[in-house]
Amino acid sequence: MQFPEPVSSVVPGLHGRVLGVLARTDKPLTGRAVTSLVRTSASPSGVQKVLDDLVRNGVVIAEPAGRAKLYTLNREHVAYSAIATLARLRELLLERLKAEAESWEVPAESVWLFGSTARGQGGSDSDLDLLIVRSDGVDESDPRWLEQVETLTQRATLWSGNSCQVVEYSAQEVRDLIDRGERLVTELRRDAVPVAGTSPQRTLTRKAG
Incomplete structure (x- = not known):
C-alpha cells in the first residue's frame, strides 16, 4: 500500500495522486494548489493534463474563478464512493x-x-x-499467543500488501x-499509532515499578 497516497495503491501514477489531493478536502482548489499538495514532485502541466482528463470524465468539476479554474471532486459521480474509500485505506x-x-x-x-x-x-516496499x-503473566511460548501473533502478521500482510514485521515486548x-x-x-x-489496548501515551509515561 502507498501510505502517503492510498489512492495510488489502486490508481497508479499522477491520476491517483491528484485524486488523493482532491479527496482530502471539500475546498475548491486551483490547479496550482493541487500541484503544491501532491506529495511527490509533479509538474504543473502534468497536473493540469490529469485535471482536464478527470473533468472530461465527469469525476472532477471545474468552475471558473477569474483567469483560473477551481477544481473539486464530483460527489454525485458514481465513482465518488470508490474514490472516497480508496482515500481511507489507511484508516480501514x-x-x-x-x-x-x-x-x-x-x-x-x-x-x-x-x-x-x-x-x-x-x-x-515498506514494512508494516x-x-x-505482552502481559507479564503470558508466557512468550504459549501456543495460543504464538498463533494469534502469527495470524495477525499474515492477515496484515494480505490486507495491506506490505510485509508485516512484529516487535514484541x-x-x-x-x-x-x-x-x-x-x-x-x-x-x-512521537510516532506510534494505537491499534488496540493501552495507548502509547499512557503506557510510555509509566514509571518502572
Whole structure:
C-alpha cells in the first residue's frame, strides 16, 4: 500500500495522486494548489493534463474563478464512493487490525503501529511495523499467543500488501526500556499509532515499578 497516497495503491501514477489531493478536502482548489499538495514532485502541466482528463470524465468539476479554474471532486459521480474509500485505506487497515487484535483469546496489553507507516511515509516496499506488548503473566511460548501473533502478521500482510514485521515486548520489558531511556521509547512516544489496548501515551509515561 502507498501510505502517503492510498489512492495510488489502486490508481497508479499522477491520476491517483491528484485524486488523493482532491479527496482530502471539500475546498475548491486551483490547479496550482493541487500541484503544491501532491506529495511527490509533479509538474504543473502534468497536473493540469490529469485535471482536464478527470473533468472530461465527469469525476472532477471545474468552475471558473477569474483567469483560473477551481477544481473539486464530483460527489454525485458514481465513482465518488470508490474514490472516497480508496482515500481511507489507511484508516480501514487500522480498523481491521484493531478488530483482529481485540478478538484475541489471550489479550495483548497494547498493539501499536510504528515506523514509517505510522508516520504516513511508507510505500509499497515498506514494512508494516507492529509493536505488541505482552502481559507479564503470558508466557512468550504459549501456543495460543504464538498463533494469534502469527495470524495477525499474515492477515496484515494480505490486507495491506506490505510485509508485516512484529516487535514484541513483555510489559516488564517495556518498563525497562522506559527506565533506560531507550531511543525506541522516544520514537514510539512521537510516532506510534494505537491499534488496540493501552495507548502509547499512557503506557510510555509509566514509571518502572
